[in-house]
Amino acid sequence: MDNTAVLLVVAAALTDPQGQILVQRRPAGKAMAGLWEFPGGKVEPGEAPEAALVRELAEELGVNVATEDLTPLAFATAPVGERTLLLLLYRCDRWQGEPQPIDADALDWRRPSALRDLAMPPADLPFIDALAAFESRALE
Numbered sequence: 001m002d003n004t005a006v007l008l009v010v011a012a013a014l015t016d017p018q019g020q021i022l023v024q025r026r027p028a029g030k031a032m033a034g035l036w037e038f039p040g041g042k043v044e045p046g047e048a049p050e051a052a053l054v055r056e057l058a059e060e061l062g063v064n065v066a067t068e069d070l071t072p073l074a075f076a077t078a079p080v081g082e083r084t085l086l087l088l089l090y091r092c093d094r095w096q097g098e099p100q101p102i103d104a105d106a107l108d109w110r111r112p113s114a115l116r117d118l119a120m121p122p123a124d125l126p127f128i129d130a131l132a133a134f135e136s137r138a139l140e
Contacts, residue, residue, distance in 0.1 A: 007080055009087045010053040011040030011124070012065070013073060013131055014095065020111055021131060023118065024060070024104035036108070036118040038089060038127065039099075049088055060104065063097040074130040078123035087123045091134070 014022040023036045041056040043049055050067040057065050070090040078085045101107045110118070112131035120128075 005083050007083045007085045008043040008049070009040060009085060009123075010043055010049045010056065011038035011087060011089050011127075012053055012057060012070070013038055013089060013091045013127070014057075014061075014063075014099065015091060015093050016109060020109040021115065022061075022099055023108055023110060023115065023120075024101060025106045025108075027103070027105045032121050034105075034119070036115075036120050037124050039104075050090070053090055057092075057095070060102055061097075061099040061107075062102055063095040063099050065092055065095045069094045073134070074127055076123045076126040078121070085123050089127050089130070 016022075022039065024039050026033050026035050026037060028034070039057060039060050040053055041060065043052040047055075050070050053070060054065050054067055057063050070092055072088065073091045074089045076087045076089070078087070099107055108118075112128060112134070115128045115131070
């Protein structure tokens with residue numbers, strides 16, 4: 001498979017001091033409208049994944065994040081038409097600004113285990129267990 005068959009996407013698990021994770025609902029008119037997802041987006045050609053995520057979080061939520069505050073957490077793959085989606089999830093505990101639903105219908109803060117109650121895209125689903133495991137280690 002050549003690299004053009006891979007769609008590289010980054011997402012953030014923005015985590016508040018209570019351990020809740022921010023998710024956003026995809027707006028009408030977009031693919032997978034109505035599903036809840038971790039904020040993020042496509043990595044542009046020549047762009048580093050962390051730089052792409054910083055850019056996407058500013059565009060989608062109106063928050064500023066420093067690349068050093070992004071911690072790689074997990075990755076997942078899913079078929080998307082003729083391509084394979086490679087989704088990289090980063091954890092982020094620090095940002096500036098109040099998240100706003102600029103590119104979403106709604107935002108919601110959830111404990112990792114409560115994310116299972118939401119309809120989410122297939123590529124996001126494996127992250128729930130990773131985040132729940134991270135949460136349980138933090139509570140020990």
